[in-house]
Amino acid sequence: MTSTGERQGEGVRAGPLWWGRxxxxxxxxxxxxxxxxxxxxxxxxxxxxxxxxxxxxxxxxxxxxxxxxxxxxxxxxxxxxxxxxxxxxxxxxxxxxxxxxxxxxxxxxxxxxxxxxxxxxxxxxxxxxxxxxxxxxxxGPGYVATLAVFIAVALNVPPVLYGLYMGARRRLLESLQERADSLERELSLLADRAEERAEWARQEERTRIAREMHDVVAHRVSLMVVHAAALQAVAVKDPEKARRNAALVGDMGRQALTELREMLGVLRAPQPSSGVVSGVAAVPVREAAGVAAAVRSVSCGGSAGVGEEGPTLGELRALVGQSRAAGMRVELDVRGEAGVYAAEVEQAAYRVVQEALTNCHKHAAGAEVVVRVAHRGGEVAVQVENGRPCDGGVPEPGLPSGGNGLVGMRERVLGLGGVFVAGPTDAGGFRVSAVLPGAGAAEVA
Known part of the structure; x- marks a missing residue:
C-alpha cells in the first residue's frame, strides 16, 4: 500500500484529476x-x-x-x-x-x-x-470494556502508526532528493565559474606573455634599427664608427634572436604536472601560470634560463650604456640608499625604464634623456624624461609603434599596487613616472 494524500510536488501532474501518477x-x-x-x-x-x-x-x-x-x-x-x-x-x-x-x-x-x-x-x-x-x-463489564478497548486500538493505532512512518519516510526521501538536486545545481554553477576563471586566467597569461615578449624583443630591435640608421649616416664619413655600429647591430641581433628562440621554446614545451589538483580550472590555470613564469624567467636578458630571476635595478647602468652606445644622450641619476625589494618590483622598474628608453629611440631622436631612480622609505620611484627632439641630429629611424608600450607599463605598475603617470612636459618632451611599493602587491595585500 502506498502512502495516500501525499504531496506530489509542484508542477504539472502526470495523472488525471488530483492524482500525481x-x-x-x-x-x-x-x-x-x-x-x-x-x-x-x-x-x-x-x-x-x-x-x-x-x-x-x-x-x-x-x-x-x-x-x-x-x-x-x-x-x-x-x-x-x-x-x-x-x-x-x-x-x-x-x-x-x-x-x-x-x-x-x-x-x-x-x-x-x-x-x-x-x-x-x-x-x-x-x-x-x-x-x-x-x-x-x-x-462482567470489565471484560466488555477490555474487549472494546482492544478492538478500538487494533482498528485505529496500526494504520495511524504506519501512516506516520510512511509520511516521514516520504518526506526524508524528498528532502534527500532536493538536497541532491541542489548539490547538482551548485556543482554545475561551480563548473561554470571554474571555466570562467580558467578562461580569465588564460587571457591574463596571454596578455602577460605578450607584454614580456614586447619588452624584451622590442627594445633590442629598436636599438638595432637606431644603429642601422646611424651606420647609414656615417658609413662614408667615418668608416671606423660605421664598423663599430655594424658590430653592435650584429651583437644585438644575435641577443634578440636568442631571447626570442628561448621564449618560443618555453611556449612549445609542455608544462610538467605537479600532481592531481582538484577543481575544474586547476590544470589550465596552472599551465598558464607556468608558461608565464617561464617566459618571465627567459626575459631577464642575455641567455637567462628557466628558474633564474628577472632583471634588477642594478642592471640599469648597463641598459643606459646600451642606449649611449646607440648615440642617445642619456644620464642616470640615482638617489637614496637602495633597499631590499621584491623581485617582481625590481623587474617592473627595469621594464618601465627599458620601455621608456625604447620610446625615446622611436620618437625623440637626438633628444637629451634623464633617467632618475629614487629609493625612499619602503618604495622605489623611477622616471624617464626626454627633451624636445633635435632637428639637426641623427635622422629619426622611423620605428613602427604598436601603441602597447605605455599600456604594458601601466599594467605592470598597477598590478603591483603602484602609481603610474605618463604625459608630455611643458618643454615639449615626454615624461614617464612610476612609484612601486618595495614589498610587491602580494605582500602588501
Whole structure:
C-alpha cells in the first residue's frame, strides 16, 4: 500500500484529476470499488435493522464505501465519513485506509490526533454497545470494556502508526532528493565559474606573455634599427664608427634572436604536472601560470634560463650604456640608499625604464634623456624624461609603434599596487613616472 494524500510536488501532474501518477488513480479506484462492495454487503444487514428497502440500504452503503476514491483529495472528509457510519458497523476498509491516509499526508498533526481520538472513541462505544448486547449480561463489564478497548486500538493505532512512518519516510526521501538536486545545481554553477576563471586566467597569461615578449624583443630591435640608421649616416664619413655600429647591430641581433628562440621554446614545451589538483580550472590555470613564469624567467636578458630571476635595478647602468652606445644622450641619476625589494618590483622598474628608453629611440631622436631612480622609505620611484627632439641630429629611424608600450607599463605598475603617470612636459618632451611599493602587491595585500 502506498502512502495516500501525499504531496506530489509542484508542477504539472502526470495523472488525471488530483492524482500525481496514473498508478495512484488505478489504486484509489480499486480501493474504492472494494470498499463499496464491502459496504454494500454490510448494508443488507443495516437495511434490515433500519427497516428500509434492501436496495436503498445497499446503494447508500456502496456510496459511502466509494468515498475512499477521494482519499488523496479530501482525506479528512473520508475519515469523518468513516466515523459517521461507525454506529452502523460498516466501512471497515474505509476506516483503516482513511486513518492511514490522514497520518501519511501533510495534514497538521493536531488534526490527525483529533480524528484518531474521535475514531477511537466511536469504535470503543460501538464495540461496547454491541458486545454487551451479544453477551447479554453473561460476563462482567470489565471484560466488555477490555474487549472494546482492544478492538478500538487494533482498528485505529496500526494504520495511524504506519501512516506516520510512511509520511516521514516520504518526506526524508524528498528532502534527500532536493538536497541532491541542489548539490547538482551548485556543482554545475561551480563548473561554470571554474571555466570562467580558467578562461580569465588564460587571457591574463596571454596578455602577460605578450607584454614580456614586447619588452624584451622590442627594445633590442629598436636599438638595432637606431644603429642601422646611424651606420647609414656615417658609413662614408667615418668608416671606423660605421664598423663599430655594424658590430653592435650584429651583437644585438644575435641577443634578440636568442631571447626570442628561448621564449618560443618555453611556449612549445609542455608544462610538467605537479600532481592531481582538484577543481575544474586547476590544470589550465596552472599551465598558464607556468608558461608565464617561464617566459618571465627567459626575459631577464642575455641567455637567462628557466628558474633564474628577472632583471634588477642594478642592471640599469648597463641598459643606459646600451642606449649611449646607440648615440642617445642619456644620464642616470640615482638617489637614496637602495633597499631590499621584491623581485617582481625590481623587474617592473627595469621594464618601465627599458620601455621608456625604447620610446625615446622611436620618437625623440637626438633628444637629451634623464633617467632618475629614487629609493625612499619602503618604495622605489623611477622616471624617464626626454627633451624636445633635435632637428639637426641623427635622422629619426622611423620605428613602427604598436601603441602597447605605455599600456604594458601601466599594467605592470598597477598590478603591483603602484602609481603610474605618463604625459608630455611643458618643454615639449615626454615624461614617464612610476612609484612601486618595495614589498610587491602580494605582500602588501
Amino acid at each position: 496514473p498508478g495512484e488513480a488505478v489504486l484509489d479506484v480499486g480501493l474504492g470499488l472494494v470498499s463499496a462492495l464491502e459496504c454494500g454487503w454490510e448494508g443488507v444487514a443495516v437495511a434490515g435493522e433500519a427497516g428500509v428497502p434492501t436496495a436503498v440500504g445497499v446503494v447508500l452503503a456502496a456510496l459511502v464505501g466509494a468515498t475512499l476514491v477521494l482519499r488523496r483529495r479530501w482525506p479528512v472528509a473520508v475519515v469523518l465519513v468513516g466515523i459517521a457510519v461507525a454506529p452502523a458497523a460498516i466501512g471497515f476498509l474505509l476506516g483503516l485506509v482513511g486513518l492511514y491516509t490522514v497520518a501519511a499526508s501533510e495534514v497538521p498533526r493536531r488534526i490527525t490526533v483529533t480524528l484518531t481520538s474521535m475514531s477511537f472513541v466511536a469504535t470503543f462505544v460501538v464495540m461496547w454497545v454491541r458486545t454487551r448486547a451479544d453477551v447479554n449480561g453473561e460476563v
